[in-house]
Amino acid sequence: MQSPLDRDRALELLHQKIESPSLRKHSYATEAIMRHLARHFGEPEDFFGIVGLLHDLDLEAIDNDMTRHGLITAEWLEALGFPESALQAIRAHNGDILGITPKTRLDFALTAAESLTGLISATALIYPSRKVKDVKLKSLRKRMREPRFAANVSRELIGRHEQLGLDFDTFASIGLAAMSEIADDLGL
Numbered sequence: 001m002q003s004p005l006d007r008d009r010a011l012e013l014l015h016q017k018i019e020s021p022s023l024r025k026h027s028y029a030t031e032a033i034m035r036h037l038a039r040h041f042g043e044p045e046d047f048f049g050i051v052g053l054l055h056d057l058d059l060e061a062i063d064n065d066m067t068r069h070g071l072i073t074a075e076w077l078e079a080l081g082f083p084e085s086a087l088q089a090i091r092a093h094n095g096d097i098l099g100i101t102p103k104t105r106l107d108f109a110l111t112a113a114e115s116l117t118g119l120i121s122a123t124a125l126i127y128p129s130r131k132v133k134d135v136k137l138k139s140l141r142k143r144m145r146e147p148r149f150a151a152n153v154s155r156e157l158i159g160r161h162e163q164l165g166l167d168f169d170t171f172a173s174i175g176l177a178a179m180s181e182i183a184d185d186l187g188l
Contacts, residue, residue: 003050004081010050017057017076025186027053029117030110032178037109037164040174048109051086055093055110070094096157108163115157116175119143122150124188132188133180140172 005013018024034052038045058072074087085106092102093111102108123143124132143149144158161171179186 001044001047001083001085003047003086005050007046007050007053010053014053014057018060020060023056023059026114026117026121027056028182028185029121029179030055030114032182033113033116033175034109036174036178037113041105041164043105047086048106051089051106051110052113055090055114066094066097070098070100102160102163105164108160111157112160112164112171113175115154116161116172117179118153119150119158120172120175120179121186121188122153130188132176132183132186135176137169137172137176140176141168144168144172 003010014024014027018027031049031053035045035049037043038048054073054077055070056073057076058069062068062072070091070093074090077090078087085104088100089102089104089106089110091098092100092107093114094100095102095107095111102111119140120132120135123135123139124130127134144155147155158171161168164171166174179188
């Protein structure tokens with residue numbers, strides 16, 4: 001599978017639609033994890049990465065109407081020639097609200113990866129260094145079991161790593177490695 005946009009054009013689109021620095025960083029982190037997951041599974045890295053980068057493209061446009069989140073992004077990307085598999089994954093990452101069941105590796109990867117970014121970022125911020133490279137897997141395991149820590153991060157959605165055939169430690173290690181590579185872009 002291939003994206004109709006290269007990364008530079010996808011990044012330009014992200015910056016046109018998203019002004020929030022924190023939302024942009026979340027998108028970069030999701031892209032990084034998706035690229036690492038693609039590598040792990042032998043999937044097309046650019047395709048997985050661009051889906052991760054653009055998955056929340058509509059968040060500022062929908063004015064907090066989560067019943068539209070993912071649907072608008074899918075409409076925009078369909079007009080640009082994105083394949084149905086990308087559109088399905090983007091809709092499915094908000095599937096609990098939209099009533100869309102994730103079905104494919106791409107669906108589960110996007111949902112789990114974009115949720116994991118929040119847990120890793122929040123964990124990094126409680127370290128004295130505030131750096132993702134200092135986050136330990138043991139700490140992520142502990143924080144995963146603490147529902148009041150980063151309470152807005154869905155442990156259930158992170159748990160979709162199981163549908164990828166990955167245990168938590170493997171999945172979280174992939175996420176840590178990915179986010180560590182782009183730590184400067186994330187400010188972590």
